[in-house]
Amino acid sequence: MTNVIKLQFIRDGAPQGAEYTYYAPVGADLKPGDEVAIEVKKGVITQVDVPVEEILKFGDKAKTIIGKMPEGKNAFPF
Numbered sequence: 001m002t003n004v005i006k007l008q009f010i011r012d013g014a015p016q017g018a019e020y021t022y023y024a025p026v027g028a029d030l031k032p033g034d035e036v037a038i039e040v041k042k043g044v045i046t047q048v049d050v051p052v053e054e055i056l057k058f059g060d061k062a063k064t065i066i067g068k069m070p071e072g073k074n075a076f077p078f
Contacts (some may be wrong), residue, residue, distance in 0.1 A: 004050040005065070007043035015044040021055045023064040024048075030068060037066035047053060 005024045008015035025028055034045045043065070049077065055062050 001049050002052050003028070004052055004055045005045055006047040006050055006064070007036065007038070007045050009038075010035070010042045010044060015046070019046050021058065021062070023049060023055065023062060025064065027066060028065075028068065035069040037069055038063070039066070042069060 003024045003026050006019040006021055008017055015055055030045050030048055032045050036043055
């Protein structure tokens, strides 16, 4: 199991556009369809257990999600 995920950004209330590869906090209980916080945006998990090689190509530009959004909440957890 890896801590690399893929997600789509939420625009106009729905996941849209390309998938982006992010690190997730180690031990995060994430599954496809979960909403997560990314900087000042929200995204929806599209894949988990992505091979680490897919994120290594981004080097030090690879980012980490902030965390899973609380169920039923539209606000960021911070």
